[in-house]
Amino acid sequence: MGWQEMSEEHVEVVVVGSGAGAAPLSGTLVRAGHQVLMLEKGPLLRTQRQSPDGLSDFKRDELFATGAEKRLTVPGMVNVGESFYSSHVEPDLNDEPHVYRELDGTDRATIEGYTAQVVGGGTQLYGGVSLRFTPDDLRLASFNADRVDLVADPGGEVRREARDWPISYDELEPFYSEAERIVGISGTRAGQEKPASADHYQPPLEPNPISRFVAVGMDALGLVRYRTPLAVITRDHAPSGRVVPADHESIKTAFVNRYGDPLGLKSNVWVSVLAPIVDRPNFELRANCVVTHLEVDGARVSRVHYRDPAGNRRTVTAGTVVVACSAIESVRLLQLSGRLDPAFESRINDSGLLGRYFLTHCFGGASAVLPERADKSKSLDSDWATDHCARPDWIRENRLWAGGAIYNNTSDAALPISLARTWQAQDMDNIWKGYLSEAGIIGGGFEDYLDGNFGRRVSVSFMANQVPQRDNRIELHPTARDKWGRPVAYIIKDWHPHDQELMRILAEQCGQILRNAGDGVEFSGQGGVGGQVSRIANHVLGGARFGNVRTDSVLDRDCRAWQFDNLYVTDGAFMPTSGGANPTLTIQANSLRVGEILLARL
Amino acid sequence: MIVPKDDQYVLNQCTRYLARDAIERRHDFGQYDPGDPRAAICEAWRYPVIDSYFDGSSVDSSYGFNAVTFVYDGRSTPASEVAVVGSFAELYAPIQLRQVVFLGQPCGIWAITVRVPKGQVHYYRFLVDGAWGLDPVNPQTVVLDNGRQWSRFFTEACQVPLTFDRRQRELLSRLVSHLLPFRLPENSRFIRGEYEQLDRRSREDRFPLAYRLDEEVGVVNYIDKVLARAERHNADDYGTCLRIIDGVLRARFPGRDPVTLPPEAFAELYEQMATGPDGAVPGWDSGRYGRPKFFLLMLRRHAMTGAFVHPRHGGNSGTAGWVYLESRFRDSQNRTLFDWRAAIEAPLGLNTDYRG
Secondary structure, three states, X not given: OOHHHOOOEEEEEEEEOOOOOOHHHHHHHHHOXXXXXXXXXXXXXXXXXXXXXXXOOOOOOHHHHOOOOXXXXXXXXXXXXXXXXXXXXXXXXXXXXXXXXXXXXXXXXXXXXXXXXXXXXXXXXXXXXOOOOOHHHHEHHHHHOOOOOOOOOOOOHHHHHOOEOOOOHHHHHHHHHHHHHHHOOEOOOOOOOOOOOOOXXXXXXXXXXXXXXXXXXXXXXXXXXXXXXXXXXXXXXXXXXXXXXXXXXXXXXXOOOOOOOOXXXXXXXXXXXXXXXOOOOOEEEEOOOEEEEEEEEOOEEEEEEEEOOOOOEEEXXXXXXXXXXXXXXXXXXXXXXXXXXXXXXXXXXXXXXXXXXXXXXEEEEEEEEOOOOOOOOOOOOOOEEEOHHHOHHHHHHOOOOOOEEEEEEOOOOOOHHHHHHOXXXXXXXXXXXXXXXXXXOOHHHHHHHHHHHOOOEEEEEEEEEOOOOOOOEEEEEEEEEOOOOOEEEEEEOOOOHHHHHHHHHHHHHHHHXXXXXXXXXXXXXXXXOOOOXXXXXXXXXXXXXXXXXXXXXXXXXXXXXXXXXXXXXOOHHHOOOOOOOOOHHHHHHHHHHHHHHHHHHO | OEOOOOHHHHHHOXXXXXXXXXXOOOOOOOOOOOOOHHHHOOOXXXXXXXXXXXXXXXXXXXXXXXXXXXXXXXXXXXXXXXXXXXXXXXXXXXXXXXXEEEOOEEEEEEEEEEEEEOOOEEEEEEEEOOEEEOOOOOOOEEEOOOOOEEEEEEOOOOOOOOOOOHHHHHHHHHHHHHHOHHHOHHHHHHHHHHHHHOOHHHHHHHOOOOOOOOOOOOHHHHHHHHHHOOOHHHHHHHHHHHHHHHHHHHHHOOOOOHHHOOHHHHHHHHHHHHHOOOOOOOOOOXXXXXXXXXXXXXXXXXXXXXXXXXXXXXXXXXXXXHHHHHHHOEOOOOOEOOOHHHOOEOOOOOEOOOOO
């Protein structure tokens, strides 16, 4: 009997995606006995301990992060014919491009803004920086309500577009603590501008020697610093059952950012949250299954349509549907569903805001070459962080609407090929291009280049709120199609002049840290991403923001789509402002919060 | 020897690359003939899947092998029996593929995983319901002496030339050794000394399949392999440009064999390729290849990668690139500042928690 002849499958909850927004709430529901089916587009790549043959699907191999050359062939793109290099778990750009509209009106397919397509999502490849947002990050409308001093905001848009979240920091705080406990994070608490009711951090490992210079620079400026919270366990982790190698320091390998961890010590949500529940009879994880659209019946999503690993069409009906497959792809899934059925469209987009207020981060930083070399191959992603520029006083002094976090990067360019392929590259779209344009790096020049850079480069980054703008949006591209014939995501965005000023000021702060980092530190430069629209640090947020006012949001405060009884969106799409820090921990905490809400409703 | 792999492993290797409705040629970067259906498949070169092997007990006894997974995509033309026949099995004995199951139903994909020593090249065909055929996905094929075409694969750390002939390898060796730091006299002495110092066991661990260590530390072999598989679309560029470069150097140095020319001859050519506008290399036939700079950029990317890549990919011969960095960069107490052995799996490195 073929599947088509079988009675249609029904489950209590379908979760679309398996990353930071999907996994935590699934854990909550499954442990409470609810039936959850998780559909994930990417593969289930296992750690060495999980794999039946004792070998991980991830390797300490630089070509896993950035593989063979391919060429862009998507019709209509300005970059057709250009080379691109993706990791083994990023989507193939020719199969599933994201398209950005450049400032000159041309369309460019880009790998920026794609999180990994794999069980665990972006948490498999991220650097693991797990900062909280500040209380003020969640109330930027209130914070700016009486301000008349903001720089670069002649039209008053910043104050007009700022939004308070419908929940306060105090409401989110218990879920931050719980996320930190179950995910497994190492770092230090003292000095953070983020109140915490509990400290579940594991002790950090020794900082890489190169970070000493950053500490000197931060101290010289009077910036209170703390060890960057990283989603990497340094001790055995009871909630997930993971154990660490006898030599803790061996956890530092530099195969961190853009690498999956073969030993599962990086706390991606697969190893930390999903693996502990995967054998429960009320949970099923189907990898390699892409959801194509949702079907509506009145106020309920009645059916989820997906392709199985062989590409066959399948459906499942569900009592509740949670969409959490990264902001751009979640919005696209809802838009595709609306394209197929006007009834769906009228419900999901009655505010006209679906896809609107797409957000990323103002980010950038400064870099320097240090007088002493360190072994950067023994590093994690970051050692020191400061919330100095997230303090209300600092924000007001600088006439900004919001602040951000600053931390140093330790693992960038730590390995020989990554040093070369990211040479002068500002993002993943120009991997190899900077190195290739400098003709002198050959022979003896190659030695000079290694002497001058290998193990000697350090950078300091900032991550800060971007001003929400209605016209920054995700649409369906008019012509470009993915490998299933579906329109691909079309991202149209620009920076606000206040963003540019904020990036200038924060880049200067990062620059000051390195200029004060001690004798012999050779300052290389500083800046932000304001010159380009496609640079988004893979932090894709907004597009289906939550709020208390139905005409001003896509989701209610519970992350439920306003006009649906059973449809929730829990990845970064819910955010009305993007926060002054990397977003993953906040997405995880909110997912736990929605999990609690669902427990009361199921 | 059959290696047990579950269906999840096989599907993980298939969905992203094979599952699709599209028939557009979006994956043709110049490597396919018109009409080749592989042009619609993402990274068809991945098949058969070459992966690490572990026998469940000993890294030492496992490290010399790969797990090779053959995949037959029978979704459009259902089969009742699929086998693979190849040079990796004793007496070319057929090995049955099994049906891969999803939700209790065969999904049309067949697979089997076998253990094959590293460093080897093999030929195979599928036997589908009694009919012989090439692997319809893997683009690597070879015509054997008897005139029959077979599908081909090679395992990790393979040193057998597959793309270049001897002459091309020699010329390419000169080109890349000029790019890399290893030809500098002190480094060249170091690299040779490093090899000579090793005891036999260490040599076998680090140079399991490399017979020599030269100035280009395996880069030519890396390029040979990347062009045979993942970047097949760049193979024609190499063939054409090596011919042009050979001709340019012969014209500049009449009566001399280009591979014997002094480094300065290559440096000059390089400079012209790197800095001049396209077509500014005197003697370069831009009708045959219009962008010498583009070729140089690719060569540099490949040289850098091949020198420092994990040796499984055929470059970084005997980890010479890593040892060079390990030795060159030391702190005041003479401790290395590139301790690659700590993270890399034994027996290549020293890490025994991670098996590679």
